Structure formats: C-alpha cells, structure tokens
Amino acid sequence: MERDNTDLSTRRRTIHKALFALLAAPTALLGVFLVLPMLGLFRSSFYEGSGPMGSGWTLAQYAKFASDSYYIQVLMDTIGFGLAATLISLVIGFPVGYALARMPPEKRRWRLLVVIMPLTLSLVVVVFGWLVILGRTGLFNTLLVGLGLLESPQRLLFSRGAVLLVLVQQFLPFMILSIMSVVTQISPDLEQASANLRANRFRTFRRVVLPLAIPGILAGSTLVFILTVSAFITPRLIGGSRIQMIGSLIFEQVLTVLNWPFAAALSFMLLALTLGITALANAVFAVRMSSRTI
C-alpha cells in the first residue's frame, strides 16, 4: 500500500475544510435564526411606541413595567408559582425518584414510561385533560358530589390552586428524573451501613441520602422553577383571564395587544430571571464542588 505523501500543511488544510463543512450549516442556522433574533429582541425592548415595529431608544418599556403595580404583581405571582411548584414537586417527586432508582430494571421500565409519557404528549392535550378533570361536569366534581363530600359542583378551574396543580403535574417528571439520576449514584451500601448502625429510615435519609442527593435536587429544582416561570399555556387555559403569569402576559402583548416592544422588555426580564436562577444554581454547585475535601 503506497504511503500518502501529503505534507503536514496539506493535511491540516484538509482537516480545516472538513471541519468547516461540518460546522457551516449548524452555525449558520443558529447564528442567523437564534443569535440575531435574540439580539433584535433585546434591541426592540428599547423601542418607543406600542406597535409591532418601532424605533428609537428609550427605557420607557421597562419603566412601564416598573411603574404599574399590576405588572409587578404578575411577576411576583409568577415567582410565587415557581417556588411553590418547585417545592411541591420536590416533596412528592423525591419518593418516586428514589423508589425508581432502587428498583430492579424490569419493575422500573413501565413506571418510567408513565413518568416520561406526559413529557412527550403535546402540552395542550394534557391541559385539556385537566379541563375535563376539573370542569364543572368533570371527574373531580362528579366524584366529590357522588361521595357526598360536596353538595353541588364547585368551580375548581380558574383558580390559583388549579393552575399550581397542573403546573406541578406538568414538570414533575423532570424532578423525578433528576432525583432518580442522582440516587442511582448513591450506593445502597451506604444506607445499609447506616441501618446496620441502628439508624431509622428518616435518620438515614437525613444524614446519608439527602446530603448526597443535593446535586440532583438542585438540578431538578432549577429546571422545574425555570420551566414554571416560563409557562403560559397552563395559566391561560386553566387560569383564564384571572390568573396571569409573565408568560401569558407576554403572549397577550404579542398576539392580542400587538405591543411588541413592551413584550420584548417583559421577555428580557423573564430571561434575566431564568438565567439568574441558572447562574445561582451553578454557583452553589461550584461552591460545593470546591469545598469538597476528597
């Protein structure tokens, strides 16, 4: 077999050409249709006016947000939903994630499918399902009236509780998967050793499992929080016009009110919130990593 006589610089050029060919299309797509629109969005949050297109430079859009207590309230509500949903999904998701991690693969398979399935179904289908469950003639009302716990069907929808319930169900799989992923890495031997030293399950959980599970808890919580504060289909369909979150506010401003500059300002505040939480979580993680003395 003859030896390839190309010299180093030619080979390097061939590699460069191959690399360029591979990177060109994805970079072009992302650069033109992701980076540019985001930059444009940022720029448009400084536009004057309240129509789809605009011009100029002003902080009026941000000022509009800050000066109206309604908008501030919506932001506070959104963060409230985020925190509540994160906490609830952590409390009910941890047992499930833990159990899944400790289960043998055959038992795990179908349960995992149940956990992942809602993520793959279209959100509008799942939310519509909740409309059927929570509606006046729906499952809950019929059950509660039938059991005699209620005299007549109550309005369960269009309330904070309903929105929170659906938000939790929507993002719970993410928490469960995060917990499952981290608990899988905690050796059961550690828990058995703890039991061997006569600690009950709660003590074992508190002193052994919980500290080791913190990375997964952090990751899951961050994810659920960010997804919850970004939500808009759920508050819109389940909450109606009574319950507004930042996401549904943006949606309204874009497609109904057509005040794109204001919507852009709102979007960037939402983005700042999500990126801020991500940065916070990363910082906490980094601090933990650096303080490890292993």
Next chain:
Amino acid sequence: MRVDPIDWTLHALGAIVRPAVYVMLCLPPVLVVVSSLTAGDSLRFPPEGFSLRWYIEAVNSEPFMRSLWISTRLAALATLCSLVLGLCAAAAMDRYEFAGKRAFRALTLSPLIIPMVVLGLGLLQFLSRIGWSQSFVSLLIGHLLITLPYVVRTLTASFALFDRTLEQAAMNLRASPLIVLRRVTLPLIAPSLVSAAVFAFVTSFGNITLSVFLGTANQTTLPVQIFTYVEHSYSPVLAAVSTIVIAVTLAVMIIVEKLTGMEKVT
C-alpha cells in the same frame, strides 16, 4: 422484631404518595381518551354512552385535518433537517478540537434554556422584518431550533461511545470516506439516530408554545388548532382530536421503547 414507628410511617406515606403521583401523571391523557368516546353532546364524567361519532366529526373537520397534515409534514421535515445538522455538529465536536468548541456546544443546546415565549417573540419579530413570518418556513425554522438540541445531545453521547478503530480498520482496507460513512459509521450509530429522530419528531409534533407565535390561520399545527378551539369551546370533538395526537405520539414512543429501551433516555 421491633419495627421503628418512623420507618413504618415513612413506608406508609410512600405507599400513598407514589401511586398517587403515577395516577396524577397519567390521569389527564386517560381522561381525554375516555371522554372522546362519549355518545353524548358534551364533555361530562362519566361519559354518556359509547360512540365513535366524535372521531367521525374530527376526521371530517377540515381545519383539524389540514393542521394534522401540516403538523406531520413539519415534524418529518424538521426531524430530517435537524438529524443532518445535528450529525454534522456532533461529528465536528467529537472528532475535532477547535477554538470556540465550548461556545459552539453551548449554542447548539441553548434553545433548551431560553423560554419558548421569548424564542417565539424573537423569531416572530426577526422573520417579520425579513418577510418570512406567516408561513410554513417560519414554523420549520422554529421547530428546527427546538429539535436540534435533542438531536445533538443524543448523538454526542453516542459518538463518545463510538469505537473509532472500526472506522480505521475500514480505511485500512482501502475504503473511501463515503464508503466508511455508509457501511461502518452510520450503521453503528443507527440506534441513536433513530432515538434522536424520535425525540425530534415527538417534540416537533406536540409543540405548541413556540408554534402559536409562528405560522398563520392557514398554516397552523394541530396543537395550535386545538388550543385555539379550547379557548372558545368545550366540545368532545376536541377530545377526539387530542386522542389522535396521543395515538401518534404513543406509536412513535413505542418504537423507541422496542428499539432502544427507555433506559437510554435517562
């Protein structure tokens, strides 16, 4: 043997919470399917009678069927394109070292962390300016952006496990790069290509949060069509259409389960 009461309490709590969670997770889709089979005129529980009339109405409904076709076409196209682009990106990141590799990787995965409302508005504005909004292309671009991260993530994991020596052996036997690609590389990463394709398809088919901002009254996807109807009406035909969505999604999911197993997903 003395059993600690705390242990017993935790065990009992777990036995209540865990099944409740599983029920909560699958209750909505189950109820949608059950409600779609009602013979009555409205969505009530329990459903009145059993009938397929709403499916007949759904299939006869022009807006729903047209948007179903658009959704399917869109998902197929978006999957195909993001597979190609994702393969290029994953291959580049796996086989080469280059300046800005980390930034590139972050860029390919970034659509996952940007809230979809923000992405939707940004794209809508940008595409309006260049005159491309209100069209199938705008939907395609949006769906490409949100499916690409899943494809890249799946393929980079697969490439990391890839045995390069098999390719080298082929080249050693004087196979041209194209032959190596066709006979060695692609067959070896085929399972993960299928997995990535399924993620992409399911993500695109079911997407609503981004799709409401793109497309128009004529060019809308099925989820968006359902959303528009749900805001104004509450008819069992919506349950039937939603069941169709569930059926398509489940069918595609079962393929993944059979071919690669759910373990790979996590």
